[in-house]
Amino acid sequence: MGLAKTEIFTDEQNEISLFAKVFGHPARVAILQYLFKLDNCICGDLVNEIGLAQPTISQHLKELKQLGLIKGNVEGTSVCYCIDKTTWLDMKQVMVQFLDQDVSNNDCC
Amino acid sequence: MGLAKTEIFTDEQNEISLFAKVFGHPARVAILQYLFKLDNCICGDLVNEIGLAQPTISQHLKELKQLGLIKGNVEGTSVCYCIDKTTWLDMKQVMVQFLDQDVSNNDCC
DNA sequence: TAATTATATCGTAATATTGCAATGAAACAA
């Protein structure tokens, strides 16, 4: 199928998996790391920094933007991208809570 | 293509994206949450708990096992699964470091 | 031994993802 049965899962499970999925490609991880390093940058910088074609970078930026993790300001002919702090911190809270589950009692049989 | 160009990214970026990808499906998130809740369980429990067919659950368990996040002990005709603490904590360290990047200077133009 | 139980694997259909060439759109420069 290729289609996840989201309706049988909780909102929280679906939210976690949506955030995780966007981090599930190294190009998007690289874009975010570059944005953190430089505070902000334009699409052209990313095309040079990462070795992917411009439409591919643009597509990855779109997915990050759709989740609200980044935002872009048009500046003349270029677009300046940066992390959206609010959404990033919200996402971090959800993800860290998932990762922080207590492992101490967990063991096999 | 459907094929990520992993060779142009750092090991860290590829590792983060591999961990994230496995969390990128709500069924695997649900399996892990259930394992944390019960400390351990068998495949059949998960088939009842989550509304997916047995081969589908088995496939998701395989992906979690391949990354080392869970391990399974054969117990008669059933298999007891639990979180692999060591790998989980290693993964958590990598992911939290990625999520914890400093957002304070980041802003658009 | 034969049947049962629990899980894994195989095969396949439906859908999603990735990557890029070609093209479009919008701002700017000459």
Next chain:
DNA sequence: TTGTTTCATTGCAATATTACGATATAATTA
């Protein structure tokens, strides 16, 4: 106005993912 720059969108080919029926495997039970 015409060209240039920068980015987004479209269309498509290659590959990956998801889900499950059918079947295999392995331990247990009758």
